[in-house]
Structures are given as structure tokens and as C-alpha cells.
Amino acid sequence: MKIAIVGMGLLGRLVALECLRQTGLDEELTIDCYNSQPPIENESIRHTQSVGRLAAGLLGPYTESWHFDEQTFEEAKLAISYWEALSEWLNAPKMFNSKGCLVACHVNDPGALPLFKQRMQGADQFSLLTKNELLKLEPSLCSFNGHLGLLSHEAQIKIPIFYRTSTDRLLNDSQVKWISKTVTAKDFSHLSKAYDWIIDCRGFAAKEHLKDLRGIRGDLIQMWAPDVKLSRPVRFLHPKHPIYIVPIGSQNYVIGTTEIESEDIEPIRARNLMDLLHTAYALHPAFAEARVQSIHHGLRPTLPSGKPDILDEGNRITANGLYRHGYLLGPGIAQQIVGMMGMNASKKAFFKPNTFKACETPH
Numbered sequence: 001m002k003i004a005i006v007g008m009g010l011l012g013r014l015v016a017l018e019c020l021r022q023t024g025l026d027e028e029l030t031i032d033c034y035n036s037q038p039p040i041e042n043e044s045i046r047h048t049q050s051v052g053r054l055a056a057g058l059l060g061p062y063t064e065s066w067h068f069d070e071q072t073f074e075e076a077k078l079a080i081s082y083w084e085a086l087s088e089w090l091n092a093p094k095m096f097n098s099k100g101c102l103v104a105c106h107v108n109d110p111g112a113l114p115l116f117k118q119r120m121q122g123a124d125q126f127s128l129l130t131k132n133e134l135l136k137l138e139p140s141l142c143s144f145n146g147h148l149g150l151l152s153h154e155a156q157i158k159i160p161i162f163y164r165t166s167t168d169r170l171l172n173d174s175q176v177k178w179i180s181k182t183v184t185a186k187d188f189s190h191l192s193k194a195y196d197w198i199i200d201c202r203g204f205a206a207k208e209h210l211k212d213l214r215g216i217r218g219d220l221i222q223m224w225a226p227d228v229k230l231s232r233p234v235r236f237l238h239p240k241h242p243i244y245i246v247p248i249g250s251q252n253y254v255i256g257t258t259e260i261e262s263e264d265i266e267p268i269r270a271r272n273l274m275d276l277l278h279t280a281y282a283l284h285p286a287f288a289e290a291r292v293q294s295i296h297h298g299l300r301p302t303l304p305s306g307k308p309d310i311l312d313e314g315n316r317i318t319a320n321g322l323y324r325h326g327y328l329l330g331p332g333i334a335q336q337i338v339g340m341m342g343m344n345a346s347k348k349a350f351f352k353p354n355t356f357k358a359c360e361t362p363h
């Protein structure tokens with residue numbers, strides 16, 4: 001079976017890895033990975049076209065549950081075990097942080113945590129923390145002047161490790177070829193003839209094909225803060241949008257993200273930058289001495305339903321609309337794509353089908 005994946009950001013990468021995970025060493029399978037950028041980008045995420053690479057990597061099925069219907073919530077919870085298994089398969093245990101997620105609010109906003117709990121699904125997973133519990137879990141936050149709770153069943157993917165190890169795994173596989181090329185609309189008809197399957201995972205760049213796709217902007221800053229010692233992500237409840245402070249390793253943190261209904265790709269507005277910095281400082285005063293390493297923004301590919309979707313067009317499968325849940329819902333979508341290829345292309349049961357339902361995406 002010859003497969004072309006167009007777009008090796010988050011979803012395309014998950015599809016490629018899932019094919020290899022499920023087929024093992026099947027010599028009949030070849031995967032050509034087309035991407036507008038080379039596989040080894042500079043360690044800095046500054047110039048990336050993949051929003052997956054600049055994401056915070058949060059696996060927050062509970063904190064995000066107010067976005068989800070019941071079925072999507074169940075799918076999102078499964079992502080935690082998926083990523084744990086993937087980190088084992090990639091032999092990268094440090095990529096997966098399963099210490100849970102803290103939820104914080106200001107001292108003068110005591111109603112925020114009860115309201116947050118009331119709105120979420122699976123609220124029994126959320127517990128308020130006493131000072132003693134906090135001292136054991138996250139001693140560096142003991143001087144924080146506010147309220148804190150814990151969601152112990154949430155997790156985090158350390159993005160730099162995931163991209164580094166998955167790139168190595170793909171490049172070292174004789175069945176996989178990386179082709180650094182920007183695929184145009186015209187190229188797709190040639191690809192359709194040359195391959196059994198073409199998987200279109202271009203994220204927001206597929207807007208010319210999916211007319212209802214829109215971008216929702218997110219801003220994020222990366223800081224080096226050696227005096228802050230956090231071992232798990234913190235979600236700070238904020239009147240406009242929650243802001244996350246996420247440890248990504250080597251004393252680095254990402255602080256994000258804004259949620260702006262705009263496809264603007266100009267530099268961050270001072271107001272939004274101040275929101276991010278102010279929240280980090282409110283959580284831990286040592287952020288005032290941190291070094292701002294880089295500032296990023298990206299457009300989350302979003303469909304009108306707010307949910308991801310798969311479009312089945314002959315031997316071309318287009319998947320998109322992961323919005324702010326690429327790490328949570330991407331694995332289910334990737335598994336479904338792999339199942340679709342197995343059902344139609346070969347009698348050999350290459351791939352394990354799964355239950356995520358495909359729906360029609362508007363053109």
C-alpha cells in the first residue's frame with residue numbers, strides 16, 4: 001500500500017506513527033510524508049508553520065470538557081492512555097507528564113473554582129487543595145495568594161521531546177520518506193494517481209479546500225525561569241480565557257494562550273502580552289526575573305461545529321478542525337483514518353478500525 005500524507009504537523013505525524021505502530025514491519029507499506037518545511041527545524045519554534053509544534057501540549061479532558069458533548073468527552077479521556085502508550089513506543093518516557101493539572105484563581109475571586117467545578121464533566125475528579133497538600137505537591141507555590149485545585153487525571157505532552165523523537169522515528173524507518181515540498185491544489189490530482197491513499201492534514205493551510213475552515217488565533221510566550229520550580233501545568237482562571245503556565249523542561253515554561261476570533265497574523269498586541277505576563281507573575285513572583293525566550297502566535301484550524309471532521313473523497317481523506325484540542329482529539333482521528341484505509345484498500349486486515357464517527361464536512 002502506497003500512502004502520501006500531506007502536512008506533517010500534529011495530525012499527519014500521528015497518522016504516520018499510527019500506520020507504523022499498527023503494521024509493524026510490513027514491507028508492502030510505504031509512506032511519503034510531504035511537508036512545507038524540512039523535518040529538522042531549528043530547535044527554536046519561532047518560524048514554524050505547524051501550530052502543533054507551538055502548542056502547550058496539554059491533555060485536559062476535564063478542564064476542556066465544557067467544549068465537549070458526552071461522546072467527545074469520552075474520546076478525549078482515551079487520549080491520555082494513547083499518549084502514554086505512544087511515549088513508550090517511541091522510547092521517550094519523559095515526553096509524557098502524568099502529574100495532573102492545577103487550577104488556580106485569584107484570592108479575591110473565590111467563586112471561580114466552585115463555578116469551574118460546576119461547569120465541568122467528571123467533576124468528582126476535581127479537588128480543592130489545602131496548604132499542606134500544596135506543600136507536598138508543588139512547594140514552590142506555597143506563597144501563592146489565591147485558591148488552587150487539582151485534576152489528577154490530566155496530563156501533558158512535552159512538545160519539544162515529542163517532535164524530536166517522532167521525527168527521528170520516522171526518518172529512521174525505511175518505509176518512510178520525507179519530502180519537503182508545499183503541495184498545491186494542482187498537485188493533489190497527480191498524487192491521487194500515484195498513491196493508493198492521500199491523507200490531507202494541512203491544518204489551517206487547507207482553507208482553500210475547506211471553505212468553512214477558519215482560524216482562531218492563539219498567542220504564547222516561552223520563558224526561561226530557573227527560580228520557578230513547577231512540575232505540572234497550572235491553568236489560571238481568567239475573566240477572558242484561561243491562561244496556562246506549563247513547564248516544558250530545562251527550566252523553560254510556556255505561558256499561553258489567548259483565544260482571539262481573528263485570522264490576524266501580526267505580532268501580539270501589548271494588551272494580550274500583558275495578560276500573559278501578569279498571570280505568570282500573579283502565580284509566582286520569580287517570573288518577573290525570567291528571560292522571555294520567544295513569542296509565538298498561531299491560528300487554530302476550526303470548523304463551525306468546533307469539532308474535528310473527516311472528509312472522504314475517493315482515495316483522498318481530508319481531516320481538519322482540531323481547534324484547541326489537537327492533542328486530545330487528534331489520536332482518535334488518526335486511528336479512524338488508519339481504519340478507513342484498512343477497510344477499503346486491502347483484504348489483509350492491516351489496520352484496526354475504531355469507533356470515532358466520520359461526518360460530512362462542508363466544502
Ligand SMILES: Cc1cc2nc3c(=O)[nH]c(=O)nc-3n(C[C@H](O)[C@H](O)[C@H](O)COP(=O)(O)OP(=O)(O)OC[C@H]3O[C@@H](n4cnc5c(N)ncnc54)[C@H](O)[C@@H]3O)c2cc1C
Nearest residue numbers: 007009010011036051052056057058183203205218326327
Ligand atoms: C498557541 C496554541 C496553543 C495550543 N495548545 C494546545 C494544547 O495545549 N493542547 C491541544 O490539544 N491543542 C492545542 N492547540 C491546538 C493544536 O495545536 C491544533 O489543534 C493542532 O496542531 C492542529 O493540528 P494539524 O495537524 O491539523 O495542523 P498543524 O499542526 O498546523 O500541521 C499542519 C502541517 O501542514 C503543513 N503544511 C501546510 N500546508 C502545506 C502544503 N501545502 N504542503 C505540505 N505541507 C503543508 C505545515 O507545515 C504543518 O506541518 C494549541 C494551538 C495554539 C495556536
